Amino acid sequence: MGIIQHLDTMAxxxxxxxxxxxxxxxxxxxxxxxxxxxxxxxxxxELSGIYNWLLLINIIGSIALLALVCANIYTLALQxxxxxxxxxxxxxxxxxxxxxxxxxxxxxxYFSMQFLHQGIDSWFNVEIDRAMEDSLELSQASLDQRMxxxxxxxxxxxxxxxASSEHLAxxxxxxxxxxxxASEMTLFSRPERIIASSSSTPSEILPHMPDKNAWLxxxxxxxxVALTPEYESQLMIRVIVPINSEKPHYLQALYPVxxxxxxxxxxxxxEFIRYQELNYLRHSLKISFSLALSLxxxxxxxxxxxxxxxxIRNIIAPVKAxxxxxxxxxxxxxxQQLPVTTSHDDLGFLVESFNEMTLRIAKASxxxxxxxxxxENQRAYLETIxxxxxxxxxxxDADNKIRTANQAAHRIFRIxxxxxxxxxxxxxxxxxxxxxxxxxxMHRLMEQADDIWQQRIAFLGSKGRQELLCxxxxxxxxxxxxxxxxxxxxxxxxxxxxxxxxxxxxxxxxLAHEIKNPLTPIQLSAERLQRRLSGQLTDEYADMLQRSTxxxxxQVEAMKEMVDDFSEYAKxxxxxxxxxxxxxLIQGVLALYALKSGIAIHTQFAPEPLIIQGDxxxxxxxxxxxxKNALEAINGNGNIxxxxxxxQKNNTDFIEMxxxxxxxxxxxxxxxxxxxxxxxxxxxxxxxxxxxxxKIVEEHGGAIWVDAxxxxxxxxxxxxxxxxxxx
Amino acid sequence: MAFTMHCCANTKxxxxxxxxxAPLHGSASPYTAEISQAELALQGxxxxxxxxxHYRLSDRAIxxxxxxxxxxxxxxxxxxxxxxxLWDKTxxxxxxxxxxxYHALLNQYxxxxxxxxxxxxxxxxxxxxxxxxxxRNLPIIDSRLIEPLIDSSQSHYAELKINFDGExxxxxxxxxxxxxxxxxxxxxxxxWPLTK
Numbered sequence: 001m002g003i004i005q006h007l008d009t010m011a012x013x014x015x016x017x018x019x020x021x022x023x024x025x026x027x028x029x030x031x032x033x034x035x036x037x038x039x040x041x042x043x044x045x046e047l048s049g050i051y052n053w054l055l056l057i058n059i060i061g062s063i064a065l066l067a068l069v070c071a072n073i074y075t076l077a078l079q080x081x082x083x084x085x086x087x088x089x090x091x092x093x094x095x096x097x098x099x100x101x102x103x104x105x106x107x108x109x110y111f112s113m114q115f116l117h118q119g120i121d122s123w124f125n126v127e128i129d130r131a132m133e134d135s136l137e138l139s140q141a142s143l144d145q146r147m148x149x150x151x152x153x154x155x156x157x158x159x160x161x162x163a164s165s166e167h168l169a170x171x172x173x174x175x176x177x178x179x180x181x182a183s184e185m186t187l188f189s190r191p192e193r194i195i196a197s198s199s200s201t202p203s204e205i206l207p208h209m210p211d212k213n214a215w216l217x218x219x220x221x222x223x224x225v226a227l228t229p230e231y232e233s234q235l236m237i238r239v240i241v242p243i244n245s246e247k248p249h250y251l252q253a254l255y256p257v258x259x260x261x262x263x264x265x266x267x268x269x270x271e272f273i274r275y276q277e278l279n280y281l282r283h284s285l286k287i288s289f290s291l292a293l294s295l296x297x298x299x300x301x302x303x304x305x306x307x308x309x310x311x312i313r314n315i316i317a318p319v320k321a322x323x324x325x326x327x328x329x330x331x332x333x334x335x336q337q338l339p340v341t342t343s344h345d346d347l348g349f350l351v352e353s354f355n356e357m358t359l360r361i362a363k364a365s366x367x368x369x370x371x372x373x374x375x376e377n378q379r380a381y382l383e384t385i386x387x388x389x390x391x392x393x394x395x396x397d398a399d400n401k402i403r404t405a406n407q408a409a410h411r412i413f414r415i416x417x418x419x420x421x422x423x424x425x426x427x428x429x430x431x432x433x434x435x436x437x438x439x440x441x442m443h444r445l446m447e448q449a450d451d452i453w454q455q456r457i458a459f460l461g462s463k464g465r466q467e468l469l470c471x472x473x474x475x476x477x478x479x480x481x482x483x484x485x486x487x488x489x490x491x492x493x494x495x496x497x498x499x500x501x502x503x504x505x506x507x508x509x510x511l512a513h514e515i516k517n518p519l520t521p522i523q524l525s526a527e528r529l530q531r532r533l534s535g536q537l538t539d540e541y542a543d544m545l546q547r548s549t550x551x552x553x554x555q556v557e558a559m560k561e562m563v564d565d566f567s568e569y570a571k572x573x574x575x576x577x578x579x580x581x582x583x584x585l586i587q588g589v590l591a592l593y594a595l596k597s598g599i600a601i602h603t604q605f606a607p608e609p610l611i612i613q614g615d616x617x618x619x620x621x622x623x624x625x626x627x628k629n630a631l632e633a634i635n636g637n638g639n640i641x642x643x644x645x646x647x648q649k650n651n652t653d654f655i656e657m658x659x660x661x662x663x664x665x666x667x668x669x670x671x672x673x674x675x676x677x678x679x680x681x682x683x684x685x686x687x688x689x690x691x692x693x694x695k696i697v698e699e700h701g702g703a704i705w706v707d708a709x710x711x712x713x714x715x716x717x718x719x720x721x722x723x724x725x726x727x
Numbered sequence: 728m729a730f731t732m733h734c735c736a737n738t739k740x741x742x743x744x745x746x747x748x749a750p751l752h753g754s755a756s757p758y759t760a761e762i763s764q765a766e767l768a769l770q771g772x773x774x775x776x777x778x779x780x781h782y783r784l785s786d787r788a789i790x791x792x793x794x795x796x797x798x799x800x801x802x803x804x805x806x807x808x809x810x811x812x813l814w815d816k817t818x819x820x821x822x823x824x825x826x827x828x829y830h831a832l833l834n835q836y837x838x839x840x841x842x843x844x845x846x847x848x849x850x851x852x853x854x855x856x857x858x859x860x861x862x863r864n865l866p867i868i869d870s871r872l873i874e875p876l877i878d879s880s881q882s883h884y885a886e887l888k889i890n891f892d893g894e895x896x897x898x899x900x901x902x903x904x905x906x907x908x909x910x911x912x913x914x915x916x917x918x919w920p921l922t923k
Binding site for chain 2: 040048049051052055136139140143211213227228229265266268269272273274276277279280281284285287288291
């Protein structure tokens, strides 16, 4: 018991006192219950009346503690299964504690049980048994002898009453009683029938009546002698003997046992009974003490184990928090702050250090996040700039795969940006065959170049003829290794067109100004010459003058016409943008040409709506020029075929008009320049017809080219973006 | 006027003790005493109880008795008024304690009623038990005290039980007595209605 208490106090020492008043209370309660039970075990204790209840309460308490411990073990097992932080350490500490606490307690328990059993057994032995029985027998023998003596005395008295009449007998009775030292003498004729009675205490009127058993025994043995405890502490010897007379009479005599003898006998009996009882209860006593001892051990142990759980959990708590905090930090949550314990032990120091560490990590992480954000903002800013550049920018990695491409690249090529990424230019070429020309060109230039390059690339794109100004550079790392390339390209179609137009406009304006001005005076002078000299010259000269003047006037007219054409070419486009039904317009234009025999014009229009968007006057001019050109080419005898249909190119709808004639055709070397001003195959003409056509077509976002594949006659292909059909 | 018993045996098990302490044996024990007859009769001014109780002492009880352990019984008698919605009202509750012990010196069994101071010695145990079995004209209460309490519109009944007092056994025996059927010597309650 002492050791158990010592262990309990050991358990207490580990607990921080203010936080664990409930534990203190529990221990107090356990100790109180055990103390009560221990007191109740004393027979004389007032508590012995509630012994069973105390036992029950202690058993219930033990069961409750056991349940508590089991619940704790179960929780711990669950935590261990979940690999919760600190569970292994808790198990180790609890097992250590249990082993440390249990082993000395078990040893003490074992020896206590041994001593208890041996101690109880040592109370009893054969000698004492014998002595007890002997002393009882001695008392009984002594009393027996006394009884026999009194029986003899009574018999003598009865003999003296023989043959006495009832009346005489009653007279003799008093005398006999005094002689024989009896306290009372009674004469009965039969049970309950008193003839006479004499008593030493005159106050007792009624004699002490024998009971049924006495009469029964008397009838059997013809005498009765017995010790009867007449009062609580007084022993009497009752003797009944028959009296020989004609009627059956009985004499009862009561002899008091001397007080001293009675006390001694009583004492012997008391001790004997007590010893007997103890001997009888020996087994129960052992069980009872063992039960009490076991309960004490069980309760203290269970309470200690529970408190060990409790206190170890307290000790482990900061470790657990540290492990959880470390795991959280490992998973990237840097804002971990553990509750700081007030104790300034190693664990407290560890917790403080952890908190400081997480603070620093959180600060560093915050700073790096801000820096990252800054970089990201910069990158986004650059990307925005790049995206909003009018020039397309494509960067390549070392394997010539596209790494980035901006919005302008998409705008120019009409390919979604995400389809650029991780593709090489040849791969894009196979997916977008209409862009094969510029892409191949770029690829070739990029592969070949080892310095900055620049190239103009013209191709027929979605918006018709497009011209790109490409600049490229290979990218080198600091170690001089080629790590990629960069291509910047700009759609300069409009710019070049504008430049050309401006140049030609300037030429035309100057021509008109410089040439047209002297033409009128030349014409007027020639007409004046003819008017003045026509009458004064001979017929021969007059005729010559008239012819020359006529020639001059005609040539001046022709020159004027030519200059007008120039100014027409140089005029800035005045577009009236409406929907035009191309077949209808072609038919209208053809109607103006009164065809000679030998010329056949075939038209073939696709059934779908063939609408373009543009200026009707300009388009009519285009058709005029082209038909006129064809008619002049076949020179009054031949066929002209006009076909119009719709086609799709680079996700855009185009209306294509093909015009073929079976004239002499165009020489190959002229094909390149045929649309330049002043290029003509004819003897007559300004050479501006097709230039104007090309200018108008390009102004409408279309393209025109010579169908070089055609071997007989000339063929022109004209493509204009399809317009929306409006009624 | 007399209250007589019309029905005798049947019983209500009065096991309202805590689980665990309640004797596990209950009425199933072969050693329970049995009240075979009970009667409450008015004689003069007093109600007198007469009853016939049959005791069945177990071997263990006899052995304890012979080894000097005194055994105590308590006779419990209640007069109750039936109430439909509440627990029954107790008009009277009396206990009479008896003790039987063995006197080694005289080789006798002694019956004592400590409340009244009556005592008697018997040569045999059965004779002593016989004394306890027959209860004759035990005065219970003065009729003048009880009659004002009786509401004639309600039904009344008497209940009787002989209870073996295990709590008066020596300490080491008590836990065993609480769970051992050999010590389940008490009778169950016997109820009988009281009629005028």
